[in-house]
Amino acid sequence: MSHTISSIRAGLLQKEFSAEEFTRQALELAEKENPKTNAYLTFSAVRAMEAAEAVDRKIAAGEDPGALAGVPVAVKDVIVTKGLRTTCGSKLLEHYVPPYDATAVIRLEQAGGIIIGKTNCDEFAMGSSNENSAYGPVRNPVALDRVPGGSSGGSAAVVAQGTAVVALGSDTGGSVRQPASFCGVAGVTPTYGRVSRYGLTAFASSLDHIGPFARTTRDAAALLKVIAGRDEMDATSASAPVPDYVAGLTGDVRGLKIGLPREYFEGLSTDTGDRIHAAVETLKKLGCEVRDISLPHTPYAIATYYIIATAEASANLARYDGVRYTTRAAGAGTLTDMYRETRDEGFGAECKRRIMLGTYVLSAGYYDAYYIKAQKVRALIAKDYAEAFQSVDAIVGPVSPFPAFKIGEKVDDPVAMYLSDIYTITGSLAGIPCMSVPCGLTEGGLPVGLQILTRHFDETTMFRVADAYERVST
Amino acid sequence: MKITDEEVRRIAELAALALRDDEVEKLAKDLDNILSHMDKLNELDTTGVEPMAQVLFDAEETATLREDREKPCLTNSEALQNAPVSGGGYFKVPRVIER
Numbered sequence: 405m406s407h408t409i410s411s412i413r414a415g416l417l418q419k420e421f422s423a424e425e426f427t428r429q430a431l432e433l434a435e436k437e438n439p440k441t442n443a444y445l446t447f448s449a450v451r452a453m454e455a456a457e458a459v460d461r462k463i464a465a466g467e468d469p470g471a472l473a474g475v476p477v478a479v480k481d482v483i484v485t486k487g488l489r490t491t492c493g494s495k496l497l498e499h500y501v502p503p504y505d506a507t508a509v510i511r512l513e514q515a516g517g518i519i520i521g522k523t524n525c526d527e528f529a530m531g532s533s534n535e536n537s538a539y540g541p542v543r544n545p546v547a548l549d550r551v552p553g554g555s556s557g558g559s560a561a562v563v564a565q566g567t568a569v570v571a572l573g574s575d576t577g578g579s580v581r582q583p584a585s586f587c588g589v590a591g592v593t594p595t596y597g598r599v600s601r602y603g604l605t606a607f608a609s610s611l612d613h614i615g616p617f618a619r620t621t622r623d624a625a626a627l628l629k630v631i632a633g634r635d636e637m638d639a640t641s642a643s644a645p646v647p648d649y650v651a652g653l654t655g656d657v658r659g660l661k662i663g664l665p666r667e668y669f670e671g672l673s674t675d676t677g678d679r680i681h682a683a684v685e686t687l688k689k690l691g692c693e694v695r696d697i698s699l700p701h702t703p704y705a706i707a708t709y710y711i712i713a714t715a716e717a718s719a720n721l722a723r724y725d726g727v728r729y730t731t732r733a734a735g736a737g738t739l740t741d742m743y744r745e746t747r748d749e750g751f752g753a754e755c756k757r758r759i760m761l762g763t764y765v766l767s768a769g770y771y772d773a774y775y776i777k778a779q780k781v782r783a784l785i786a787k788d789y790a791e792a793f794q795s796v797d798a799i800v801g802p803v804s805p806f807p808a809f810k811i812g813e814k815v816d817d818p819v820a821m822y823l824s825d826i827y828t829i830t831g832s833l834a835g836i837p838c839m840s841v842p843c844g845l846t847e848g849g850l851p852v853g854l855q856i857l858t859r860h861f862d863e864t865t866m867f868r869v870a871d872a873y874e875r876v877s878t
Numbered sequence: 879m880k881i882t883d884e885e886v887r888r889i890a891e892l893a894a895l896a897l898r899d900d901e902v903e904k905l906a907k908d909l910d911n912i913l914s915h916m917d918k919l920n921e922l923d924t925t926g927v928e929p930m931a932q933v934l935f936d937a938e939e940t941a942t943l944r945e946d947r948e949k950p951c952l953t954n955s956e957a958l959q960n961a962p963v964s965g966g967g968y969f970k971v972p973r974v975i976e977r
Contacts, residue, residue, distance in 0.1 A: 761912060
């Protein structure tokens with residue numbers, strides 16, 4: 405399916421197809437193609453067809469069918485959907501059917517979006533390869549023996565495969581941008597607080613974001629516009645007005661100052677580095693002023709992130725205790741044993757590793773040395789960006805040090821896997837908007853993503869740079 | 879830094895995880911590797927730096943208190959619909975207090 409949000413809208417309004425016909429075809433295609441990638445965990449045919457009928461009724465009545473009218477949307481399975489199973493990629497929640505909808509889900513359906521299914525991901529969004537899912541790894545549609553990236557691997561894969569037009573993912577340390585780069589689609593981590601997290605299963609609350617995937621920057625911008633904005637159900641959601649991002653896609657980036665952090669070009673694979681440098685040349689040709697900058701605390705970002713994220717995760721995952729969420733270990737005689745055994749049986753190895761690490765860094769005697777220390781370094785990392793943005797309008801660099809790797813290649817080395825998150829977690833720690841836009845293929849034919857980062861709430865500039873680049877590169 | 883098996887078991891108690899022996903051994907090794915990487919932070923002098931617990935914005939009001947109004951919420955049966963064991967409108971757990 406090569407449709408975009410606007411081509412579907414045109415097709416509906418010109419009566420080339422009805423939303424019902426279009427949705428039925430999208431569902432059939434997604435179900436037929438899914439065995440190749442294992443990207444969808446659950447299809448939502450009933451809910452999708454009801455939503456499609458509602459769009460057709462509006463069109464028949466001459467009403468505006470909404471900004472996402474008839475658009476097939478996939479939703480990462482850490483975002484809750486009322487009456488539709490939401491597993492978080494965990495065995496623990498295999499039968500969990502949420503009693504409410506996430507705010508982002510409500511908003512995209514109100515705009516006429518059609519949720520066709522829930523996508524596979526690393527368990528509780530913890531991973532960089534989608535190999536930590538209890539439901540098996542997702543295969544990258546570009547190269548089926550390779551990972552799609554993680555943790556939102558399923559959402560990236562369905563958009564790349566064309567079995568959804570856009571998708572929602574979640575990003576805590578790179579979980580939208582990195583899979584977007586591995587699968588060759590656009591993926592956006594908005595400013596912290598830009599999109600309500602109500603209904604996003606909490607991993608690390610000071611870092612969690614919901615973000616869109618799309619095949620074009622324009623569609624990603626349109627989807628963000630729909631889901632962004634203050635929500636009474638999430639006290640951390642920002643009340644800053646949401647601009648019309650699509651209207652900001654002027655194609656004109658002349659005179660824009662772009663910073664290249666020298667720390668982002670160390671340790672890059674040659675293939676990836678070549679593509680990023682070529683993209684920077686393109687931005688120069690478009691009239692951007694490119695200058696070297698430094699983000700000196702970048703080498704400390706991995707340690708900082710994995711202390712803060714695991715500390716918060718150890719608290720957030722405490723709720724899976726055998727009392728409320730469907731799964732309880734059989735035969736435990738006491739309450740304490742029930743907690744302990746339910747959690748041992750339910751969580752996969754990566755979740756346990758992070759719960760243990762987070763509990764350790766928060767435990768008596770280590771709290772100051774690790775957790776408070778990491779929060780202080782986080783402040784320094786955020787300050788690096790604040791200082792850089794005094795002299796540049798945007799920062800560009802790679803998303804990942806290397807393209808998609810083979811399934812199984814890195815599973816035995818958690819530290820190496822964590823280190824590969826270096827370019828994405830710095831922006832996450834600062835809470836600034838960042839996105840991945842495709843910037844060509846390696847010699848082996850694997851997609852590379854260019855990362856664009858801007859000031860808090862300046863998604864408009866980020867999208868403008870990505871869109872201007874896209875216009876000349878595709 | 880050397881994390882002992884005993885220390886792993888102590889943390890597992892705090893985290894309410896019943897680990898198998900093979901998991902304890904593997905986690906001791908993993909935590910050791912990860913924590914030695916984290917010791918890198920000690921290279922930095924952070925004297926006088928305010929810890930950043932949350933992303934806050936200059937332009938944004940940080941107080942997010944709202945009016946305390948009664949509103950519809952999940953019903954009792956909705957709240958219990960995913961409970962592994964429930965009864966009489968409550969979540970049921972193994973006996974905590976001996977009679």
